[in-house]
Amino acid sequence: MPGAEFGFELRVCAWAERHWTPAEPDSRVLVARQLGTQRRRWDTVIVEADPEGVRTRAALGERELDPELLSLARHAPAEWTYYRDALPDPGYGWRYVREAVHRASARGVLEERKRSNRIEIRRVAPYPDWVRRIVAVENKPDLDASAARDLAAQLERDVALGLADEVWVATRADETRALVTEMPTAAGVLTVGGEMDATVAWHPRSLDPDATGVRVTAHGDPTEFEYVPPEEKRETRRRIAERAYGRGWRSYVETMRPDCRAFDLRRAGEGYVPFCRAKGREQTAAECAGSCAEFSPEPPGWRQRGWPIEGGPGQAVQRLLAERRRRRRTDAGD
C-alpha cells in the first residue's frame, strides 16, 4: 500500500530516537532519514554523538554546514589570519572561497574583517570531533524473495565499504525467518511488531570506518571495484553527520502539504505520522504535494486571522515538528 513504507520509516525513526542504546552509554543519539552519498542513501541514520562535542558544535548554529562551510569551520584559525594563509589551497579560484567566507560569516560560522585590503578570518568555536558512531538502517516492512536478495546484495556492499559502524535492516516481525537466512551475517536485523515494538533478531558485526573500504563500481564478471581511503570515509561521515544534525527526521513536513485541509498527524507508537483524511490512509511524502488531485488549501481566513492561535492547522503542524526537532537537538547538546 502506498505510504506504508514511509509510515514504517517514520515509526522506526521515532523508536530509534527513544530506545536506541548507543555503544557508549553517555552518547547522545540523533536520528535522521534519507541520508547518505550520491551513490547510496540510507533510510534511517542514527548518529551517536560525543556529548561535549555536540555542545561545542551547537556554537556554530542549528543549521547543517554544507561541505564548503564545513571545510571553513574546520580550518578557521583561533587568531585573526589572512584567509589564504589559514585555509588549504582549494584547487580552484580563491574568489569562490571568498564568497564562501562571506556566507559563513553571515551565518555566524566564523568571523571576518578587512585589514589593509585583506580579508582576515577567525573562528567562533573550534569544529569538534563530535561523531562517535554512525548506524545505517534500511527499512523494509514487506519483502519477497527477490527483494530480499537485492537487499542482501546491497548490504554486502555497505559492509565492504564500511562507511557506517553498523548496518541494519528493519522489517516486520513476520518477515524475520526469511531475512535472517538471506542477509549477510555482518548486518543486524531489527523486527518491528505491533504499532512500534522493535526487537533485535540478529546482532550486527561492528565495521571499521577507519580502515580502507572497498566500493563496487561495476557488477559483472569480473566485478569492478575501487579502494576508498580512510580519510575519504571520514570526510563523508562528517558530511552525513552534519546533515543529520541539521535535518533530523521530521523535515518531511517541509516538502509535504500540512496546509491542506485533509492533512493530519496521527499518533503512532512514540511519534506522529502524517495521515490524509481525504485518502483515508497514511500518504507518502511524494503524493502529498500541490499536484495532488485532492489537495484543498486551508481557507485564507484560517491563516490570516490567527486561527485558532497564530495561523491554521498547517502552521501549527509545522511549528509542532520544528519545535520537536529543535528540542531533540538541544537535548543532544545538553
Ligand code: SF4
Ligand atoms: S489530499 Fe493530497 S495534499 Fe492533501 S493531505 Fe492528502 S495527500 Fe496531502
